[in-house]
Amino acid sequence: MTKEFVVKKLVFNKLAKIMSDIKYKVIVGLEIHVQLCTKTKMFCGCALSFAQQPNSRVCPVCLGMPGSLPVMNKQAVEFSILAAMALNLEIARFTKWDRKNYYYPDLPKNYQISQYDLPISNKGYIEIPLESGQTKKIRITRAHLEEDAGKNTHTSGDYSQVDLNRAGTPLLEIVTEPDMNSAEEVRALAIELQRIVRYLGVSEADMQKGHMRFEPNINLAITKDGIEYRTPIVEVKNLNSFRTIERSIIYETQRQLDEFIETGKTLKMGNKSTRGWDDDKQMTVLQREKEEAHDYRYFPDPDLVPVVWTDEDLERIRKNLVELPIEKRKRFIDNFGLSSYDAGVLTDEKSLSDFFDEAVSAGGDPKRVCNLITQTGLKIANEKGCKVNELGFDAKALAQLAKMVEEGTIGASSANIVLAEMAATGQTPDAIAQAKNLIQKNDTAEIEAAVEAVFAENEQAVDDAKNNPKKAQKALGFLMGQAMRKTKGQGNPKLISQILNQKLGI
Amino acid sequence: MSNEILNLNLIEIAHLISTGEITSLQATQITLDAIEKHNPNINAYLSVFNEQAIEQAKKVDAKIASKQTIGPLAGVPIAVKDNMCTAFGTTTCASKILENFHSPYNATVIEKLLAADAVIVGKTNLDEFAMGSSTENSGFAQTKNPWDTQRVPGGSSGGSAAAVAARMCYAALGSDTGGSIRQPASFCGIVGLKPTYGRVSRYGLVAYGSSLDQIGPMTRTVGDAALMMNVIAGHDERDSTSVNADLAPVADYKADLCGQIKNLKIGIVTKFNEGATPDVCGAIKDAIAVYKSMGAEIIEIDMPHFDYSIATYYIVATAEASSNLARYDGVHYGYRNKDADELVAMYSKSRAEGFGQEVKRRIMLGTYVLSSGYYDAYYLKALKVRNLIRSDYTNAFEKCDCIMMPVAPSTAFKFGEKTADPLQMYLSDIYTIAANLAGVPGISIPCGYDSQNLPIGLQIFTPAFTEHKMLKIAAMYEKNTNFPKLPEMK
Numbered sequence: 001m002t003k004e005f006v007v008k009k010l011v012f013n014k015l016a017k018i019m020s021d022i023k024y025k026v027i028v029g030l031e032i033h034v035q036l037c038t039k040t041k042m043f044c045g046c047a048l049s050f051a052q053q054p055n056s057r058v059c060p061v062c063l064g065m066p067g068s069l070p071v072m073n074k075q076a077v078e079f080s081i082l083a084a085m086a087l088n089l090e091i092a093r094f095t096k097w098d099r100k101n102y103y104y105p106d107l108p109k110n111y112q113i114s115q116y117d118l119p120i121s122n123k124g125y126i127e128i129p130l131e132s133g134q135t136k137k138i139r140i141t142r143a144h145l146e147e148d149a150g151k152n153t154h155t156s157g158d159y160s161q162v163d164l165n166r167a168g169t170p171l172l173e174i175v176t177e178p179d180m181n182s183a184e185e186v187r188a189l190a191i192e193l194q195r196i197v198r199y200l201g202v203s204e205a206d207m208q209k210g211h212m213r214f215e216p217n218i219n220l221a222i223t224k225d226g227i228e229y230r231t232p233i234v235e236v237k238n239l240n241s242f243r244t245i246e247r248s249i250i251y252e253t254q255r256q257l258d259e260f261i262e263t264g265k266t267l268k269m270g271n272k273s274t275r276g277w278d279d280d281k282q283m284t285v286l287q288r289e290k291e292e293a294h295d296y297r298y299f300p301d302p303d304l305v306p307v308v309w310t311d312e313d314l315e316r317i318r319k320n321l322v323e324l325p326i327e328k329r330k331r332f333i334d335n336f337g338l339s340s341y342d343a344g345v346l347t348d349e350k351s352l353s354d355f356f357d358e359a360v361s362a363g364g365d366p367k368r369v370c371n372l373i374t375q376t377g378l379k380i381a382n383e384k385g386c387k388v389n390e391l392g393f394d395a396k397a398l399a400q401l402a403k404m405v406e407e408g409t410i411g412a413s414s415a416n417i418v419l420a421e422m423a424a425t426g427q428t429p430d431a432i433a434q435a436k437n438l439i440q441k442n443d444t445a446e447i448e449a450a451v452e453a454v455f456a457e458n459e460q461a462v463d464d465a466k467n468n469p470k471k472a473q474k475a476l477g478f479l480m481g482q483a484m485r486k487t488k489g490q491g492n493p494k495l496i497s498q499i500l501n502q503k504l505g506i
Numbered sequence: 507m508s509n510e511i512l513n514l515n516l517i518e519i520a521h522l523i524s525t526g527e528i529t530s531l532q533a534t535q536i537t538l539d540a541i542e543k544h545n546p547n548i549n550a551y552l553s554v555f556n557e558q559a560i561e562q563a564k565k566v567d568a569k570i571a572s573k574q575t576i577g578p579l580a581g582v583p584i585a586v587k588d589n590m591c592t593a594f595g596t597t598t599c600a601s602k603i604l605e606n607f608h609s610p611y612n613a614t615v616i617e618k619l620l621a622a623d624a625v626i627v628g629k630t631n632l633d634e635f636a637m638g639s640s641t642e643n644s645g646f647a648q649t650k651n652p653w654d655t656q657r658v659p660g661g662s663s664g665g666s667a668a669a670v671a672a673r674m675c676y677a678a679l680g681s682d683t684g685g686s687i688r689q690p691a692s693f694c695g696i697v698g699l700k701p702t703y704g705r706v707s708r709y710g711l712v713a714y715g716s717s718l719d720q721i722g723p724m725t726r727t728v729g730d731a732a733l734m735m736n737v738i739a740g741h742d743e744r745d746s747t748s749v750n751a752d753l754a755p756v757a758d759y760k761a762d763l764c765g766q767i768k769n770l771k772i773g774i775v776t777k778f779n780e781g782a783t784p785d786v787c788g789a790i791k792d793a794i795a796v797y798k799s800m801g802a803e804i805i806e807i808d809m810p811h812f813d814y815s816i817a818t819y820y821i822v823a824t825a826e827a828s829s830n831l832a833r834y835d836g837v838h839y840g841y842r843n844k845d846a847d848e849l850v851a852m853y854s855k856s857r858a859e860g861f862g863q864e865v866k867r868r869i870m871l872g873t874y875v876l877s878s879g880y881y882d883a884y885y886l887k888a889l890k891v892r893n894l895i896r897s898d899y900t901n902a903f904e905k906c907d908c909i910m911m912p913v914a915p916s917t918a919f920k921f922g923e924k925t926a927d928p929l930q931m932y933l934s935d936i937y938t939i940a941a942n943l944a945g946v947p948g949i950s951i952p953c954g955y956d957s958q959n960l961p962i963g964l965q966i967f968t969p970a971f972t973e974h975k976m977l978k979i980a981a982m983y984e985k986n987t988n989f990p991k992l993p994e995m996k
């Protein structure tokens with residue numbers, strides 16, 4: 001045994017001993033930036049559209065040219081208020097704009113117009129669905145509106161380039177309380193928030209385009225020998241995919257636990273650090289050791305006037321609130337008896353949930369409609385790269401198809417064929433079923449005749465079904481198949497099975 | 507002949523051009539000649555648009571000849587302070603940091619001047635970024651007072667004041683953050699009007715103290731100032747702090763000038779007047795006596811917080827300036843130190859070399875008062891005092907129609923007299939600053955001369971958005987006296 005190995009083993013034993021009487025819990029709070037999908041930027045008339053050419057969506061205002069002045073985009077404020085309402089936040093009747101002063105090349109004025117002590121909203125919560133089927137309320141501290149900065153590009157030369165197309169884009173900053181205790185919860189919140197802002201139509205929330213950016217604050221509550229310790233808080237900057245959010249939290253949990261065991265370092269004033277996610281190494285890396293004593297010298301922006309809301313204004317905005325995904329999910333489970341999984345799938349996108357609702361209102365059996373959508377509709381939509389409601393048939397046609405299955409006009413598996421054809425041709429389910437000979441025979445007399453003919457041809461099987469418990473199941477299946485064949489596959493299987501059982505006396 | 511034309515006031519020349527008695531080309535050429543002759547000595551202008559002015563004059567003449575509708579300033583040579591953005595020429599703010607800066611757009615007031623068919627002949631000198639009271643803080647030139655070239659023209663709109671007084675234009679635009687229109691107007695013996703905050707759009711005015719800055723006219727008569735106000739006043743959707751027409755409609759200031767205000771009540775604070783030099787104090791007393799003779803009643807008022815206005819101003823204005831001027835960093839435009847090898851060095855070297863002393867002093871002061879730990883003690887407190895100063899005016903206007911006092915404690919001082927002691931310089935704005943903090947309008951009109959034949963200004967305040975009344979009160983005095991007279995230009 002080499003010396004090195006002995007040492008390693010000793011350390012391992014020591015760790016194992018410590019681990020055995022340690023309990024820990026991860027604590028996460030989030031800062032989230034959501035880009036709003038207004039027509040124009042926050043304080044100027046530049047179009048808020050994706051532009052290939054750098055610095056092509058700019059004007060004197062968002063370039064911060066001397067003498068230019070900001071003018072508030074009312075739509076952005078109303079979008080923010082709507083989102084804040086959906087997040088159960090208290091809307092401030094009086095809100096103002098402040099300047100956050102700091103120097104950076106992507107910030108043309110060297111101050112950012114933001115909101116400091118009087119944000120548009122305070123104190124709310126978001127209810128998130130968990131895999132267990134339960135939900136959890138995460139408190140939201142505040143949500144405020146601000147302008148985004150541009151983008152610095154560090155080229156290989158000895159200079160950097162600045163693209164200000166993004167400068168002045170309206171951002172809703174949402175700050176949560178440290179109420180999340182697992183990577184799963186954080187991921188669930190991120191996804192739920194994405195759904196909410198999309199439902200409301202206030203953001204495209206496209207993660208790949210950076211429409212949502214997350215900055216988790218992570219630390220651990222460790223109980224050792226009955227004493228609780230808190231590890232120093234780590235802020236992970238600028239995460240823009242659900243996967244990296246989840247992984248950074250899992251990684252940080254382990255790293256902080258290891259660090260605590262090794263060094264015993266605990267949370268103190270000023271020992272918060274900032275880390276970034278390295279996607280190649282799949283780990284967080286230190287960016288700033290200590291929290292810098294940033295003095296942003298916030299003060300009210302003298303170029304903008306405060307915003308005052310009346311009851312009427314807020315009521316008008318509130319009218320744009322829609323049923324939120326979590327409410328819809330509950331309704332689909334409670335009222336329609338859908339599984340939590342199916343309800344989740346159907347409510348992932350508002351357009352799909354609306355389409356489903358419409359089909360149910362048109363008389364489609366909820367479970368039947370759900371199956372048609374989840375088993376076939378989504379698959380075809382995925383192949384075509386569109387949404388289910390864009391497949392070329394309306395919700396009424398879908399309801400019609402569900403009804404045909406329910407009434408036994410066509411079989412469940414035929415229904416999926418019909419649905420595919422509806423998507424391809426836009427024809428009615430009835431016409432398709434007729435044309436494709438998928439209409440089931442529901443004529444009792446005809447089916448009875450067929451069953452009797454089968455019985456006559458297969459006496460042994462009838463005998464087995466009736467009297468031989470060992471072979472009964474197999475014989476019954478055989479007789480069923482023969483009867484289907486006799487009806488050229490168009491007999492309603494339910495009816496055949498019923499008549500078969502009746503005639504066999506079982 | 508050309509002197510006669512140059513000595514005409516704005517309304518007169520505008521009338522003669524519009525009726526075809528003089529062409530705009532004549533007036534413009536004569537003005538450009540005057541600039542060529544006097545500017546090398548006076549240094550009122552930082553840039554002159556010779557070709558463009560001639561071209562514009564010809565265009566207006568053609569319009570008049572073909573009987574097209576023309577604007578109220580058709581063909582008249584006008585100057586603008588070089589802190590208003592023009593899409594032509596440079597906009598320097600008299601700062602090295604913007605020495606070769608070309609604005610991509612016109613300020614709203616520039617658009618309005620052009621829409622009124624004015625001929626913009628050039629851009630005038632100022633204290634760098636409008637920070638100063640003598641124009642000595644210009645990064646480029648020392649403007650001289652046309653009454654005595656050993657003396658300052660006042661500031662920060664010293665170039666505009668000197669250009670108007672020296673007949674190098676018929677009217678000019680200035681900007682006033684703490685007295686920068688009224689004090690140079692007083693020093694140069696012309697009329698200077700600071701409108702109510704929100705009356706004139708600030709869009710395109712390079713910001714110094716955003717909550718205090720206002721653009722206003724500098725002219726040789728009260729009527730001329732009224733005509734200029736007709737052109738530049740009004741709501742601008744690009745400036746959120748410009749007031750909506752339904753809240754404060756824009757008057758026809760020129761038409762409103764006729765007639766007298768009966769039973770005019772003038773508020774004065776005797777001890778303020780006595781704080782000025784004996785010559786100034788005497789001239790103000792005489793001016794008020796003129797109003798008395800027209801039937802005005804003089805009421806002693808109290809403005810208990812006036813004394814705090816300089817301290818308050820230097821907190822509010824510098825705090826805003828420290829943020830407003832952060833954008834001049836050498837990254838996107840303006841002066842950049844080429845030797846810096848990393849970002850922070852580029853920032854600090856560019857700013858250290860690009861800004862002058864006074865600008866740096868105010869940026870540091872403003873940065874300090876906004877810093878955490880000092881914000882409440884300075885900035886927040888200053889905002890509270892600002893409200894008290896505002897209420898001083900409100901309370902006073904319950905007792906009187908207008909308030910009168912000197913514009914400045916003395917007449918124009920000599921170069922270098924106050925540059926060594928910034929506080930001494932700051933105190934020369936004691937009478938003007940409170941109006942910016944309160945947002946009320948103020949006007950400076952010539953009301954006499956001191957023993958050295960230097961002009962003295964009378965300052966009149968009226969309530970917010972009553973410029974029409976203020977102009978009318980000023981016009982009453984002008985009609986009943988021999989002022990203004992103008993400095994001789996050799």
Ligand SMILES: [Zn+2]
Nearest residue numbers: 044046059062
């Ligand atoms: Zn823009």
